[in-house]
Amino acid sequence: MSTYRKIHGRSIQAVSTDPSGDITEGQVWYNTTSDTFKTVLLNEAWVSATPMTTFRYGMAGGGTQSAAFVGGGYPTPSPDPTNVTEEYNGSGWSTGGSMNTARMYIGGSGTQTAGLASGGDQYPSPRYSVLVEEYDGSSWTVQNTLPTQNKNMGSCGTQTASLNIGGSVPAATNVTNSYDGTNWTNTGHNLNTARFSLRAVGTTTSALVNGGSPNLQTTEEYDGSSWTSASNSVSNFDAHSSAGTQTAARMFGGFPSPYAQHNIYDGSSWSTAPNLGTGRYYGALGPIGTSTAALMAGGNASPSPVTGVATEEFTQSVNIITAAAWSSGGAAPDALAGGSMAGNKDDAMKWGGDTGSSYPGWPTTSHSYNGSSWTADGTIPTGVSAGGQAGAGHTDATTWGGYRPAPNAPTVNKTYEYNGSSWTAGGDLNDTREYAYATGAGPQTACIAIGSGPGNSAEHENYNGTAWSEETDFPSGSNFVGTVGSQTATLGVSGSNGTTATWNGSAWTASPSTMNTPRSYGAAGGANSSEAYMFGGGPTDHRTFTELYNGTSWASQPNMANGRNSTGGSGIQNSGLIAGPIYPGNTAVEEFTAETTTVNVKTLTQS
DSSP: OOOOOOSSSSEEEEEOOOOSOOOOOOOOOTTTTTEEEEEEEEEEEEEOOOOOOOBBBOOOOEEEETEEEOOOBBBBTSSOOOOEEEEEEESSSSEOOOOOSBSSSSSEOOSSEEEEEEEOOOOOSSSSSSSSSEEEESSSEOOOOOOBBBBBEEEEETTTTTEOOOOOOBSOOOOOOEEEEEOOEEEEEOOOSBBOOOOEEEEESSSEEOOOOTTTEEEEEOOOOOEEOOOOOOOOOOEEEEETTTTTTEEEBBTTTOOOOOEEOOOOOOEEOOSHHHHHBOBBSOOOSSEEEEEEEEOSSSSSHHHTTTTEEEESSEEEEEEEEEEOOOSOOOBBBBBBEEEETTEEEEEEOOSSSSSTTTOOEEEEOOOOOOEEEEEEEOOSSEEEEEETTTTTEEEEOOOOTTSGGGGGGGGEEEEOOOOOEOOOSSOOOSOOOEESSSSSSSSSEEOOSTOOOOEEEESSSEEEEEEOOOOOOOEEEEEEEEEEEEEETTTTTTOOEOOOSSSSSOOSOSSSSSSOEEEEEEEETEEEEEOOOOOOGGGTTTTEEESSSSEEEESSSSSOOOOOOOOOSOOOEEEOTTTTBOOOOOEEEOOEEEEEEEEEEEE
16 A cells, blocks of 8 residues: 555655745645645746836747747837847846847747747838848847748747748748758648648757647647647637647637637647736747746737736746735825935835925925835925935935025035934035935945936945045946945946946946936835846836846836836835835825745645
8 A cells, every 4th residue: 555655755744834945746744833734736827927128019039938038029009010129037028139120920939049030021011021030149140041931930949950830921831941050941841731820839850830820729740751730729829829849838829819828738639728817919929938937928919008018927836926016005195206215115214305396395304104104204404305315214314415496505415314203414425416316325324325416427425424435436427326235235327328337345347237228217226236126217108117137137027007207216125115106296105026936835624
């Protein structure tokens, strides 16, 4: 007789808390606290991920769930296709090298650092392209052309061993073309059913195609020499997306409406799987990911502005993933532009701002936030708008500089410190700073101030709780520099041009990476120079954007619900960001929570 030990190689353990890691599907334990037997189950689901930064559908795609690329596509309502490339790192999107020729309905294959794009539609002419380009992770290079013009085909394989199957030339075709890294060859191995809008997975010697126009369910397998009809998919598929291999394939999205269908193939038969959260068609053309870790990017359907940037990850694991997101916080006591903030979402401080009227309209009020509501705190001796900011929360905050019109203009070099009950004057800055806008970091006794002096300066000073000292200038002279970190380990980023640099206590080192969408009047927050966020800011169409810097590069994060400009923002830890109110008249506050992963634990019961 088999026992649990014989099957799993271990006995049932008694624990007071459920394990959180190193868990396998079906493992059982006894929880002494709840007096129950528990197990962990496999979880299958699509999870909303960070949207792309540019709308498009019908683009080339390839790679894995944590290292993908998409290139080209149709960015409606523009009349022409785009050449923009974006790369996904498993958390967010960043801009890659532009394709040499903009087009849509392009075949894609390969990886993020060795990708391939073939054919497509060069609207308005020629409508059917023979062009081929290879991607190395930073730039595209033109290669030898296809034997025949083609678009909207099935494609799979690697950069040096790829297939281009079926498609529109303009009539539906059954031709299979093979690429060896240099030349394309018509293999003479034709599909049994000519079609376009089909999708493929696999390699040049073990491939699978499914669906196509008009709303086909038919599936064919390829062994490198011929195509063989296989089991039909459960759903009709047309203009869909794909992931996996010949013996473990996924097809998802596409026609017919509501565009969210999802089937899985095990090498012999198809079965249904969880639907996409956002139904769409013409997502990336080219498989992205595996059968257990797939990616759906972009696409088209109503409402287009949502589907054209939507990203979803399919996971099959014992973990439940909750995507990063902004959510509503407690309404602010005012809606002032240029307010300053410090702390994190459970202990924040907000002060100053711009009422839009002449002095004495510049407020002297400050408020603290406990994660749900705001409380009036001390009064700043002099009203301030767009002052520099630093501190750990409502018991440790510092403000300096800012805009104070006559009769208080000379006070733009003043510093004020907050101790939890009152504001008092600190040491004066060496340089006046008329506009600071989120340009500080560190605690009250060891903070840093960068930029925003006269003439868009790059002035940098450090504060020891008593006096300011001149330090090496920030690499880019520009207003609106966001800062995260400490006095000896700081990340600074210029809002207007995206210049990013780190400070080690003695020198600045410029990063080769700039923000994907530089913007002024935004806000910054994060734990350190390897986990820094920028959010909000102008121009108008960028004001909901959020980006994350991981110590090497910037990538998009979930957008805020409300566009914000000249807003306060802070956060000293992951999941600690808070975005201040929106001028004029909107007191909406938003809080950011990073992606979380939990084990899918279930309690065993008798029935």
